[in-house]
Amino acid sequence: xxxxxxxxxxxxxxxxxxxxxxxxxxxxxxxxxxxxxxxxxxxxxxxxxxxxxxxxxxxxxxxxxxxxxxxxxxxxxxxxxxxxxxxxxxxxxxxxxxxxxxxxxxxxxxxxxxxxxxxxxxxxxxxxxxxxxxxxxxxxxxxxxxxxxxxxxxxxxxxxxxxxxxxxxxxxxxxxxxxxxxxxxxxxxxxxxxxxxxxxxxxxxxxxxxxxxxxxxxxxxxxxxxxxxxxxxxxxxxxxxxxxxxxxxxxxxxxxxxxxxxxxxxxxxxxxxxxxxxxxxxxxxxxxxxxxxxxxxxxxxxxxxxxxxxx
Amino acid sequence: xxxxxxxxxxxxxxxxxxxxxxxxxxxxxxxxxxxxxxxxxxxxxxxxxxxxxxxxxxxxxxxxxxxxxxxxxxxxxxxxxxxxxxxxxxxxxxxxxxxxxxxxxxxxxxxxxxxxxxxxxxxxxxxxxxxxxxxxxxxxxxxxxxxxxxxxxxxxxxxxxxxxxxxxxxxxxxxxxxxxxxxxxxxxxxxxxxxxxxxxxxxxxxxxxxxxxxxxxxxxxxxxxxxxxxxxxxxx
Numbered sequence: 001x002x003x004x005x006x007x008x009x010x011x012x013x014x015x016x017x018x019x020x021x022x023x024x025x026x027x028x029x030x031x032x033x034x035x036x037x038x039x040x041x042x043x044x045x046x047x048x049x050x051x052x053x054x055x056x057x058x059x060x061x062x063x064x065x066x067x068x069x070x071x072x073x074x075x076x077x078x079x080x081x082x083x084x085x086x087x088x089x090x091x092x093x094x095x096x097x098x099x100x101x102x103x104x105x106x107x108x109x110x111x112x113x114x115x116x117x118x119x120x121x122x123x124x125x126x127x128x129x130x131x132x133x134x135x136x137x138x139x140x141x142x143x144x145x146x147x148x149x150x151x152x153x154x155x156x157x158x159x160x161x162x163x164x165x166x167x168x169x170x171x172x173x174x175x176x177x178x179x180x181x182x183x184x185x186x187x188x189x190x191x192x193x194x195x196x197x198x199x200x201x202x203x204x205x206x207x208x209x210x211x212x213x214x215x216x217x218x219x220x221x222x223x224x225x226x227x228x229x230x231x232x233x234x235x236x237x238x239x240x241x242x243x244x245x246x247x248x249x250x251x252x253x254x255x256x257x258x259x260x261x262x263x264x265x266x267x268x269x270x271x272x273x274x275x276x277x278x279x280x281x282x283x284x285x286x287x288x289x290x291x292x293x294x295x296x297x298x299x300x301x302x303x304x305x306x307x308x309x310x311x
Numbered sequence: 312x313x314x315x316x317x318x319x320x321x322x323x324x325x326x327x328x329x330x331x332x333x334x335x336x337x338x339x340x341x342x343x344x345x346x347x348x349x350x351x352x353x354x355x356x357x358x359x360x361x362x363x364x365x366x367x368x369x370x371x372x373x374x375x376x377x378x379x380x381x382x383x384x385x386x387x388x389x390x391x392x393x394x395x396x397x398x399x400x401x402x403x404x405x406x407x408x409x410x411x412x413x414x415x416x417x418x419x420x421x422x423x424x425x426x427x428x429x430x431x432x433x434x435x436x437x438x439x440x441x442x443x444x445x446x447x448x449x450x451x452x453x454x455x456x457x458x459x460x461x462x463x464x465x466x467x468x469x470x471x472x473x474x475x476x477x478x479x480x481x482x483x484x485x486x487x488x489x490x491x492x493x494x495x496x497x498x499x500x501x502x503x504x505x506x507x508x509x510x511x512x513x514x515x516x517x518x519x520x521x522x523x524x525x526x527x528x529x530x531x532x533x534x535x536x537x538x539x540x541x542x543x544x545x546x547x
Binding site: 015017018214215217218219220221222223224225226228 | 360362385386387388389390392394400402414416417418419422461465
């Protein structure tokens with residue numbers, strides 16, 4: 001018989017090929033438990049991904065509106081043309097106001113109807129137009145941070161016929177806080193579920209190791225290193241996690257596409273807040289990599305508990 | 312090749328599996344290890360395989376002191392050994408070829424050599440026509456021959472067998488013994504644990520007898536090494 005040359009410690013490519021083949025075969029043989037592990041990863045990453053998607057769309061909306069630093073002066077429904085002209089004259093003199101537009105009650109109603117088409121039937125049933133006239137004012141960016149300016153423009157509230165003055169940048173700041181909250185909620189919920197998924201994978205791998213304990217014993221007796229013994233199990237966890245991540249992205253894209261079809265109106269608020277665009281490729285890669293990482297941690301947790309042999 | 316120096320193995324306070332065992336097996340010897348059930352044969356084999364460590368004393372195999380061996384060195388050490396068990400320990404889901412190729416993969420042998428090496432090993436036990444069969448499609452004797460082929464595929468310095476003929480009839484026992492003797496003639500040191508007294512008596516080989524964890528008898532060979540086995544097992 002020919003003698004075997006043993007390159008101590010080396011792992012040739014055929015060993016890696018064997019790892020891959022074995023890992024895929026073991027996933028296939030333990031279909032049910034593998035499905036459970038993959039589902040856990042997919043669900044947790046889907047939740048995390050959904051939060052990221054909402055936050056990203058909100059972020060895009062904020063970016064779109066950020067360049068238009070705007071204040072709005074709302075009049076009473078009963079405001080007279082003289083009162084409106086007086087406010088117009090005041091605004092025309094102010095150095096920090098770049099332009100202004102008067103939005104009549106009819107224009108406000110038409111705008112609402114185009115943004116919320118599904119509510120048109122209800123609006124048409126109203127006896128009276130509920131929208132007040134308003135001035136939309138573009139503010140010079142240098143004035144946005146100024147409290148004196150805010151106080152000054154806010155003082156318009158005291159003029160006759162003026163009901164309220166709102167600043168868009170305050171609203172944007174609130175939206176930013178909401179984005180942070182959605183991000184945090186996604187991270188917490190997704191993180192907790194990802195940890196649970198990693199433990200599920202750990203238990204699945206532990207079960208697989210029990211099933212293969214006789215093979216492991218034989219491998220040890222013929223001189224297999226721990227790396228060769230553990231390799232297919234680690235790879236099994238990594239594959240489960242990666243598949244789970246890919247499934248999560250697929251489900252997310254399907255949900256995104258369906259929601260987009262249902263909303264159908266690019267001008268609507270729902271569209272711009274939720275479905276104006278899908279996740280960036282970096283976030284897609286990060287989600288799948290998160291699944292891979294959870295799978296790796298799960299399998300590592302189970303194989304690091306050395307089976308049987310005395311030290 | 313295998314040296315035991317005052318080896319004691321206790322599993323707990325009340326159970327001593329081996330007590331002050333000392334013996335030496337030289338390179339190229341063919342030695343039987345015998346004794347009743349519970350005499351300590353399996354414990355002794357586990358010590359040689361470095362599955363367990365002695366409580367007292369030293370075990371030296373092929374110049375390596377197993378007490379001082381690091382865990383990371385065990386795999387390389389075991390690649391110098393081959394073993395055969397009474398229950399064959401073949402992987403049922405794999406074909407005969409895959410059972411052997413699996414070992415070659417573990418031993419880092421390139422995949423392109425697997426077929427050739429497996430064929431050679433199976434030819435030595437006259438089972439080269441069963442490459443594609445599954446273990447459960449083979450008879451007990453054939454399964455044991457596959458297990459022996461697997462043990463010999465790496466040309467082991469030491470071949471260890473634990474009751475390899477325990478489940479086999481006399482004809483199959485003779486077949487398996489022929490293979491062991493052949494391996495011994497090719498240079499492997501053989502240590503074979505059995506309680507088949509007829510087999511030991513007819514072989515005329517050196518025999519170490521254990522009883523209650525102690526060596527109670529050491530019988531030296533009564534005949535020349537190769538010639539006697541050729542006559543007994545019909546190898547020429």
